[in-house]
Amino acid sequence: MKKYYITAAIPYVNASPHLGHALEFVQSDVIARYHRLLGEKTLLLTGADENSLKNVQAAEKLGISTQKLCDENSKKFQELISALNLSFDVFQRSSSQTHIKGSQKLWQLCDKNGDIYKKKYKGLYCVGCETFYTKDELTPEGKCPEHLTVPQKVEEENYFFRLSKYQDKLLDLITTDKIKIIPETRKNEVVSFIKMGLSDFSISRSKERAKNWGVPVPSDPTQIIYVWFDALNVYQTGVGFGSDEKSYKLWWPTDVHVIGKGIIRFHAIYWPAILLSAHLPLPKSIFVHGYITTEGQKMSKTLGNIIDPFEVINKYGTDPLRYYLLREVPSYSDGDFSLLRFKGVYNADLANGLGNLISRVAKLCENSGFRLDPKDKKTERFKSIVQHSLEKFDFNKALEYIWRSDIKWGLKWLDQDINEAKPWQINDKKFLNLKLHLYVTNIREIAYNLQPFLPKTAEKILEQFSGPTIQSQPPLFPRLT
Numbered sequence: 001m002k003k004y005y006i007t008a009a010i011p012y013v014n015a016s017p018h019l020g021h022a023l024e025f026v027q028s029d030v031i032a033r034y035h036r037l038l039g040e041k042t043l044l045l046t047g048a049d050e051n052s053l054k055n056v057q058a059a060e061k062l063g064i065s066t067q068k069l070c071d072e073n074s075k076k077f078q079e080l081i082s083a084l085n086l087s088f089d090v091f092q093r094s095s096s097q098t099h100i101k102g103s104q105k106l107w108q109l110c111d112k113n114g115d116i117y118k119k120k121y122k123g124l125y126c127v128g129c130e131t132f133y134t135k136d137e138l139t140p141e142g143k144c145p146e147h148l149t150v151p152q153k154v155e156e157e158n159y160f161f162r163l164s165k166y167q168d169k170l171l172d173l174i175t176t177d178k179i180k181i182i183p184e185t186r187k188n189e190v191v192s193f194i195k196m197g198l199s200d201f202s203i204s205r206s207k208e209r210a211k212n213w214g215v216p217v218p219s220d221p222t223q224i225i226y227v228w229f230d231a232l233n234v235y236q237t238g239v240g241f242g243s244d245e246k247s248y249k250l251w252w253p254t255d256v257h258v259i260g261k262g263i264i265r266f267h268a269i270y271w272p273a274i275l276l277s278a279h280l281p282l283p284k285s286i287f288v289h290g291y292i293t294t295e296g297q298k299m300s301k302t303l304g305n306i307i308d309p310f311e312v313i314n315k316y317g318t319d320p321l322r323y324y325l326l327r328e329v330p331s332y333s334d335g336d337f338s339l340l341r342f343k344g345v346y347n348a349d350l351a352n353g354l355g356n357l358i359s360r361v362a363k364l365c366e367n368s369g370f371r372l373d374p375k376d377k378k379t380e381r382f383k384s385i386v387q388h389s390l391e392k393f394d395f396n397k398a399l400e401y402i403w404r405s406d407i408k409w410g411l412k413w414l415d416q417d418i419n420e421a422k423p424w425q426i427n428d429k430k431f432l433n434l435k436l437h438l439y440v441t442n443i444r445e446i447a448y449n450l451q452p453f454l455p456k457t458a459e460k461i462l463e464q465f466s467g468p469t470i471q472s473q474p475p476l477f478p479r480l481t
Contacts, residue, residue: 004040004042018307019309027325030452030453031258031390037452044089046081054127083309083313092237099238103233115165115277116160125151131266163273164198169276183288203229232266253282258289288332290330295336328345351478354457359475359476362472364436365469370433374468398449423435448462
């Protein structure tokens with residue numbers, strides 16, 4: 001059986017999850033559900049990035065231990081996974097002993113290859129990004145472009161990784177799509193960055209500056225492994241690197257890393273270089289999505305403009321939020337969220353669209369006594385146009401096709417045909433049954449194609465229209481007022 005391994009990025013757990021995390025989690029879940037429906041052996045992984053300085057600082061502000069903070073917030077991310085009906089198979093915490101052991105092993109492999117050395121360094125460090133910036137990379141006001149905060153001036157002796165050694169190899173991997181970056185615009189960004197020249201980067205922090213939190217550098221207890229070096233390795237340790245060789249060989253390399261645009265450099269440049277150094281297999285592809293914005297500004301804990309996904313789910317339901325994130329947020333760019341727009345989309349597409357169509361056809365079947373023939377084989381499958389979009393991680397485009405009015409199986413087309421045919425006025429029983437059979441078949445196909453996106457809703461529809469009799473049910477999406 002073909003395997004397919006998907007990873008979502010490993011979020012920092014310095015605070016509760018926000019809607020931006022929900023976006024990436026849902027996108028990753030769609031990919032996993034799609035490949036499971038194709039019959040492939042599929043694994044979906046995320047976890048908790050717990051070894052960062054920002055976690056330490058957040059714990060200090062609350063007056064609790066860093067471990068307690070990580071325990072509490074990691075649990076909240078796992079609760080979000082449940083609330084969004086996500087099919088994650090692995091949640092790997094970077095403070096676990098299996099991960100610590102695996103990250104030290106990765107360090108030793110790179111060191112064995114001569115790619116780690118020690119030197120004194122000073123630079124501008126953003127704790128939010130957990131990375132150094134040059135002055136040219138900052139905003140005109142001298143702030144981090146991601147968090148809009150002034151970076152710290154840091155000077156210390158660290159271990160460095162010979163990234164420059166792999167510049168030509170990385171350029172070849174990206175330009176030839178041996179590591180495929182989707183969309184093309186993000187691939188071009190990475191190629192441009194590599195061509196500007198790669199510099200070696202620091203992969204450790206002093207134990208003092210790291211507040212004695214994180215993975216110790218093997219053979220040097222005065223240093224802690226740089227959080228990105230160990231966090232990226234969650235993708236490997238979560239499937240057995242350093243602890244379960246059989247599992248690791250089964251799943252690695254990953255088929256796709258799902259990440260936000262702000263961390264593309266770490267995943268498309270640093271991570272492949274580290275794996276090359278360690279003589280380990282490389283990821284096959286990287287899907288880069290945009291941000292959820294509020295009033296055009298990136299949603300982040302640092303900026304204080306977050307929306308709590310639990311509040312939206314508790315008030316409006318899981319599938320409505322999944323639908324908005326997948327349909328209204330373009331897969332390859334940023335998308336804005338507001339409750340006003342959310343309610344408008346809910347009423348138009350779900351209550352008046354999908355929900356109303358299901359209610360109409362079910363009522364027609366019930367009133368006419370329509371019965372599905374037990375011999376009628378169910379042949380639902382992914383429509384080629386939907387499958388093509390899913391292969392490109394173009395989720396909003398796939399949903400657009402399902403809702404289209406100019407495709408002879410689309411949701412709006414079916415609604416229009418009902419309006420024009422007026423089946424409630426048809427007296428010819430045989431002709432009416434043919435019409436209702438067409439509607440029921442189309443609805444089952446729509447529901448099948450919706451399974452990766454709206455799993456609970458699709459399951460309800462498929463169950464309701466499984467026959468032999470079809471009965472009315474309460475509305476799938478009560479209209480919001």
